[in-house]
Amino acid sequence: xxxxxxxxxxxxxxxxxxxxxxxxxxxxxxxxxxxxxxxxxxxxxxxxxxxxxxxxxxxxxxxxxxxxxxxxxxxxxxxxxxxxxxxxxxxxxxxxxxxxxxxxxxxxxxxxxxxxxxxxxxxxxxxxxxxxxxxxxxxxxxxxxxxxxxxxxxxxxxxxxxxxxxxxxxxxxxxxxxxxxxxxxxxxxxxxxxxxxxxxxxxxxxxxxxxxxxxxxxxxxxxxxxxxxxxxxxxxxxxxxxxxxxxxxxxxxxxxxxxxxxxxxxxxxxxxxxxxxxxxxxxxxxxxxxxxxxxxxxxxxxxxxxxxxxxxxxxxxxxxxxxxx
Amino acid sequence: xxxxxxxxxxxxxxxxxxxxxxxxxxxxxxxxxxxxxxxxxxxxxxxxxxxxxxxxxxxxxxxxxxxxxxxxxxxxxxxxxxxxxxxxxxxxxxxxxxxxxxxxxxxxxxxxxxxxxxxxxxxxxxxxxxxxxxxxxxxxxxxxxxxxxxxxxxxxxxxxxxxxxxxxxxxxxxxxxxxxxxxxxxxxxxxxxxxxxxxxxxxxxxxxxxxxxxxxxxxxxxxxxxxxxxxxxxxxxxxxxxxxxxxxxxxxxxxxxxxxxxxxxxxxxxxxxxxxxxxxxxxxxxxxxxxxxxxxxxxxxxxxxxxxxxxxxxxxxxx
Amino acid sequence: xxxxxxxxxxxxxxxxxxxxxxxxxxxxxxxxxxxxxxxxxxxxxxxxxxxxxxxxxxxxxxxxxxxxxxxxxxxxxxxxxxxxxxxxxxxxxxxxxxxxxxxxxxxxxxxxxxxxxxxxxxxxxxxxxxxxxxxxxxxxxxxxxxxxxxxxxxxxxxxxxxxxxxxxxxxxxxxxxxxxxxxxxxxxxxxxxxxxxxxxxxxxxxxxxxxxxxxxxxxxxxxxxxxxxxxxxxxxxxxxxxxxxxxxxxxxxxxxxxxxxxxxxxxxxxxxxxxxxxxxxxxx
Numbered sequence: 001x002x003x004x005x006x007x008x009x010x011x012x013x014x015x016x017x018x019x020x021x022x023x024x025x026x027x028x029x030x031x032x033x034x035x036x037x038x039x040x041x042x043x044x045x046x047x048x049x050x051x052x053x054x055x056x057x058x059x060x061x062x063x064x065x066x067x068x069x070x071x072x073x074x075x076x077x078x079x080x081x082x083x084x085x086x087x088x089x090x091x092x093x094x095x096x097x098x099x100x101x102x103x104x105x106x107x108x109x110x111x112x113x114x115x116x117x118x119x120x121x122x123x124x125x126x127x128x129x130x131x132x133x134x135x136x137x138x139x140x141x142x143x144x145x146x147x148x149x150x151x152x153x154x155x156x157x158x159x160x161x162x163x164x165x166x167x168x169x170x171x172x173x174x175x176x177x178x179x180x181x182x183x184x185x186x187x188x189x190x191x192x193x194x195x196x197x198x199x200x201x202x203x204x205x206x207x208x209x210x211x212x213x214x215x216x217x218x219x220x221x222x223x224x225x226x227x228x229x230x231x232x233x234x235x236x237x238x239x240x241x242x243x244x245x246x247x248x249x250x251x252x253x254x255x256x257x258x259x260x261x262x263x264x265x266x267x268x269x270x271x272x273x274x275x276x277x278x279x280x281x282x283x284x285x286x287x288x289x290x291x292x293x294x295x296x297x298x299x300x301x302x303x304x305x306x307x308x309x310x311x312x313x314x315x316x317x318x319x320x321x322x323x324x325x
Numbered sequence: 326x327x328x329x330x331x332x333x334x335x336x337x338x339x340x341x342x343x344x345x346x347x348x349x350x351x352x353x354x355x356x357x358x359x360x361x362x363x364x365x366x367x368x369x370x371x372x373x374x375x376x377x378x379x380x381x382x383x384x385x386x387x388x389x390x391x392x393x394x395x396x397x398x399x400x401x402x403x404x405x406x407x408x409x410x411x412x413x414x415x416x417x418x419x420x421x422x423x424x425x426x427x428x429x430x431x432x433x434x435x436x437x438x439x440x441x442x443x444x445x446x447x448x449x450x451x452x453x454x455x456x457x458x459x460x461x462x463x464x465x466x467x468x469x470x471x472x473x474x475x476x477x478x479x480x481x482x483x484x485x486x487x488x489x490x491x492x493x494x495x496x497x498x499x500x501x502x503x504x505x506x507x508x509x510x511x512x513x514x515x516x517x518x519x520x521x522x523x524x525x526x527x528x529x530x531x532x533x534x535x536x537x538x539x540x541x542x543x544x545x546x547x548x549x550x551x552x553x554x555x556x557x558x559x560x561x562x563x564x565x566x567x568x569x570x571x572x573x574x575x576x577x578x579x580x581x582x583x584x585x586x587x588x589x590x591x592x593x594x595x596x597x598x599x600x601x602x603x604x605x606x607x608x609x610x611x612x613x614x615x616x617x618x619x620x621x622x623x624x625x626x627x628x629x630x631x632x633x634x635x636x637x638x639x640x641x642x643x644x
Numbered sequence: 645x646x647x648x649x650x651x652x653x654x655x656x657x658x659x660x661x662x663x664x665x666x667x668x669x670x671x672x673x674x675x676x677x678x679x680x681x682x683x684x685x686x687x688x689x690x691x692x693x694x695x696x697x698x699x700x701x702x703x704x705x706x707x708x709x710x711x712x713x714x715x716x717x718x719x720x721x722x723x724x725x726x727x728x729x730x731x732x733x734x735x736x737x738x739x740x741x742x743x744x745x746x747x748x749x750x751x752x753x754x755x756x757x758x759x760x761x762x763x764x765x766x767x768x769x770x771x772x773x774x775x776x777x778x779x780x781x782x783x784x785x786x787x788x789x790x791x792x793x794x795x796x797x798x799x800x801x802x803x804x805x806x807x808x809x810x811x812x813x814x815x816x817x818x819x820x821x822x823x824x825x826x827x828x829x830x831x832x833x834x835x836x837x838x839x840x841x842x843x844x845x846x847x848x849x850x851x852x853x854x855x856x857x858x859x860x861x862x863x864x865x866x867x868x869x870x871x872x873x874x875x876x877x878x879x880x881x882x883x884x885x886x887x888x889x890x891x892x893x894x895x896x897x898x899x900x901x902x903x904x905x906x907x908x909x910x911x912x913x914x915x916x917x918x919x920x921x922x923x924x925x926x927x928x
Contacts, residue, residue, distance in 0.1 A: 052542045085544035097535035101634055102558050111553070112543035145633045161543070345768045350780065357784045364784070468910030470860040472867045473902045476883055480890040480898065491891060576773045580864050584887065595868050598783040606783045614771050 003169045003201040004028040004051060004088075008063035011046060011225075013056060016272040020046060022225045023063070025299060028169060028201040033192070035204045035212035035233070037248070038222035039269060044205045047222070048171045051203070052090055053080045067169060085116045089162035090171040091191075094178040095154035099146045106142030109161050118165065131160035134197075135190060152183035159190065169201045176211070188215055209252045213237050218307075221245050224270050224280035227299055231308030241302055241310040243288075244281045279313070287314050335625065339618045346614045347400075350607050351393050365409065365603060382407070405608035410600045415608045418593060425494050426582070426589035428501060430574045432509035437516040437570060442563070444517070445524025449532065450551055459521060466518025471577040475511035475584035482507055492586035508585045512577055516570050523566050527559035534558075561632035568621040575613055666918050669911040676908050680726040689717035691724040691877040702896065712885055712897040722904055724877040729908070732793055732871075733858035739797035741851045744804025749835055751805070752812035762809070766802040774799035774861050782870045789872050792865050800854055807850055811843040845923045852916030856909045863905050879905050 004027060011021040021043045028034045038044045049055070050065055053072050065072045067088055075083065092098035099108050109131065110124035119127060129139040135156040146154060155175060162170050172191060176184035192215055195202045206212055212219050213233050220230040221244065229242035240246040247265045267284040270276060279285070282292040291313050299311040357364040362379050379385065384392055399406065405415035448459040483491040495504035531537065532555055540550050578591030586592070590609055597605035628635045679686060694714045703710045710718050751762040769777075778795035785791040815821070816839070824834045865871035866880030874881070879901040886898025 049542075054538060054542055081544045081546065083544075084542055090539075090542055092535070092539055094535065098539040100536045100540070100554050100558065102561075102632060103553070111540070111545060115546075115549055116544055147634050165544075342767055342771055345764075346771050349768070349772075353780055353784050464910055464914065465906065468856070468906045468908075468913060470864055470905065470909070472864055472880075473883060473905055476887050476890060476898055477902055479887075480895045484891055484893060485895075572773055576775045577864075579775070579779065580867060583868060594779065595870075598779055598868075598870060601783065601786075603783060606780065610776060610780050613773075613776055617771060617773070 001030045002027050003030055005066040009065055010062035012060045014058040017275045020225050024227055026220055028203050030201055031199045033195060033202040033216045035216035035219045037209055037212045037219055042222045043225040044222050045173050048173050048203055048205045051171055052084055052088055085112050086165040087167055088169040089167040091158050091162050091175045093174040095158045101146045105144050105157050113164050131163045135160045151179055155187050167200055171203045173205045209248055229310040241315045242312045243285045335622055347397055347611055350610050351396055354603055406604040408602055408605045410602040415605050422588055422590045422593050425587055426578050426591060429505050429508055432505055433512040433574050436509060436513035437520055440517045441520025442524050444521035448525040449528035463518035463521045466514050469514055471511050472580040472584050474514045475581050478507045478511050494588040508581045508587055512581045524563055527562035528555050531555045531558045564631050567624045571620040572617040575616060669914040672911040673915055676726055679723050680730045683724045683727045687720040687723045689720040691720040692875055710896045718897050718900055721877040721882055725879045725882060728872055728876055728878040732789055732862040733855050735793040736796045736858040737851045737855050740800035740804050744801045745808050748805035748808025749812050752809045753831055769802045778865055787870055792871055796858055796861055808847055812839055815839050815842055849920040849923045852919055856912040859909055
């Protein structure tokens with residue numbers, strides 16, 4: 001069953017020359033983990049926030065963002081509130097910034113279900129203790145203030161809070177970036193465990209390819225507001241079919257391939273004030289041709305590789321040992 | 326730091342500052358041109374008997390420090406000396422006049438807190454035309470001294486429209502409240518503008534913080550977000566202005582009570598200054614300074630209750 | 645790290661990006677200053693010429709803004725009053741700024757016991773609101789302009805010196821200061837030639853903001869009869885004189901000086917805050 005189904009989603013901000021998100025297609029099924037990978041500014045956070053209807057001021061949208069079949073973009077405020085308190089929940093990047101420092105963690109955990117009448121205060125507190133237990137924290141945390149616990153603990157609280165409404169979909173927006181390395185591993189493992197245990201769909205937004213490979217079933221790579229490649233995690237990392245994915249992999253340190261230098265990607269992603277004709281990656285692409293600068297490639301299925309799609313005019317030339325190209 | 330240790334330390338600090346302030350207040354009369362005795366007599370018939378009486382009352386022949394200590398010791402026993410003008414104990418004068426002033430300040434404080442917070446809230450949350458109107462209103466309020474507000478309010482609502490008495494204190498609580506409406510408004514106006522500005526700025530700052538977006542993303546509705554997160558978090562900043570608000574209210578009673586002929590401590594300060602009744606001026610100055618410090622202590626004690634990141638005596642923790 | 649301007653909280657973050665408002669205020673400040681400078685030539689009458697037969701008369705060709713309870717021309721008194729009403733605050737701001745800079749720079753540069761004496765003294769003065777200190781000093785010295793100006797200057801000094809101190813501490817840690825010290829420049833030279841010019845814009849912005857407060861406090865003292873001598877034309881004094889007229893139903897001679905005070909303070913606040921905002925932005 002598909003829980004999240006984003007089709008041809010476009011988002012435009014005021015005073016920009018091109019849409020920030022330009023025809024994004026993305027699906028997450030029940031019990032599945034999908035990683036959304038890209039550089040900062042590629043639009044991956046904007047995509048995940050859109051799922052909860054959190055749009056920047058003045059944004060105009062097109063396409064559909066369906067959660068359990070219902071389009072978030074056209075929801076009434078009441079339905080949107082139901083979505084946010086139940087169906088979908090987000091784990092944010094920096095728990096220190098995401099949790100009000102002046103209120104007790106118990107208040108943070110129970111706020112959403114309590115204020116919307118889903119649970120009475122006592123039942124909400126009981127569920128909060130259960131969820132804390134599920135993320136490996138004692139119930140005593142309920143009475144603490146955010147300033148009294150560590151960053152890693154706080155991110156566990158954040159995850160427990162996301163589970164409070166028994167969601168079908170969890171959106172994790174760079175949930176480990178603000179944490180130190182040992183805590184990162186713990187949090188990722190925890191997310192994986194919980195996702196399996198509760199059978200939720202998980203959209204994992206990250207700039208870290210290694211992390212994406214470790215946690216996800218499928219990966220979508222985003223560049224300049226478009227999905228440039230998508231497919232099963234293993235296949236995509238073994239044989240990237242889009243030059244951007246290949247370049248991204250080549251610039252990531254890998255333990256199993258110690259030989260060779262890391263290759264930085266030349267140039268920088270296009271700004272929002274430039275209009276884009278053709279492929280957005282063309283100016284940085286080693287195999288770009290005239291066609292690439294004139295015509296934007298569509299996200300097309302790759303023959304003989306089921307479940308994989310890429311948006312490259314030259315996908316026939318990529319894919320063979322290009323990880324060290 | 327334990328609560329008790331904090332209190333003791335702050336009380337000691339307060340005592341030290343109060344001692345310094347009292348030294349200034351007491352020593353001021355030695356800065357006056359001429360001898361302290363003639364200054365204290367202030368042009369009243371300086372007969373040898375009168376001089377002797379003043380010398381005896383103030384022990385002007387003792388060394389300065391002995392005089393000061395005797396004076397301070399008397400005040401600690403509630404004896405503020407005798408008024409030269411009224412020929413009665415200053416403490417009696419103060420006891421008669423304190424209720425009117427305290428009521429006036431309390432009424433003005435209620436106005437400041439209620440209207441200041443409300444206008445700041447509306448400005449921050451509504452934006453647009455409401456915000457601009459409030460911005461202009463508060464700009465004018467911040468340019469209007471309390472005595473100007475007093476004279477204008479008196480002219481409009483008391484003289485022209487006749488809705489309120491032009492001045493006086495009134496007898497009994499009801500009448501006093503009635504007489505003090507316009508003075509309280511005049512006293513509050515400037516501070517309403519100030520508090521509205523502070524509240525608005527603090528709320529706008531919180532509105533931009535991530536945790537507000539997070540609360541919204543969890544289905545907490547607009548009004549709940551504003552109340553539980555934005556306003557709640559702005560309160561700490563608002564509280565830090567509490568000391569300034571109360572001290573401004575207290576000092577400005579001298580202007581407003583004079584303008585409305587309210588028989589309070591502020592009017593007494595004005596009268597005793599113009600009649601050179603120095604013991605009374607000393608007593609009122611000392612009481613006002615003591616009150617400011619007490620208010621600041623209360624604000625410091627309340628701060629950790631409003632903001633758990635603040636620990637007593639340590640200020641706000643980093644992060 | 646830059647020290648932030650010490651403003652009294654009400655004016656923090658005052659948004660005056662509206663350019664027309666700022667320009668109008670700047671124009672009004674210029675107008676008032678001009679009136680104060682040219683008062684003797686501008687005033688249509690002797691501001692102290694009493695005409696009891698004509699008391700409280702409304703506007704006329706001869707007296708465009710009417711006369712007060714003693715028959716004195718209101719316009720003439722407003723223009724002449726601009727002089728005293730601006731001169732007092734100017735004295736307060738000049739004295740508190742100069743002395744505040746001196747104290748702040750010395751405390752920051754020397755540190756040690758001088759610094760702790762300064763901070764103790766600052767605490768003591770903070771316990772005395774400006775108006776109360778002024779009343780105390782007036783009660784000793786008697787009425788006049790000098791005593792209140794000195795009292796308010798002392799009351800405002802800690803605001804300036806605390807600001808200066810934090811600015812100098814930040815400036816002192818910058819590498820150029822050490823470079824000059826290595827080259828054998830004396831501390832005094834470095835302060836006068838480099839540090840003080842560097843921090844001047846911020847301190848002067850603070851001084852402009854203080855001007856409005858000083859005007860309010862001094863006008864209040866005049867209103868109480870504790871400021872300028874009784875006959876001197878002064879806006880605060882005019883409000884006091886006009887109060888009895890207002891009670892008899894002749895509001896004009898009180899409303900006009902009230903307006904003069906409010907408009908001038910608002911104009912100085914808006915101009916000062918705008919300047920402070922610009923300085924703060926530039927430092928950021």
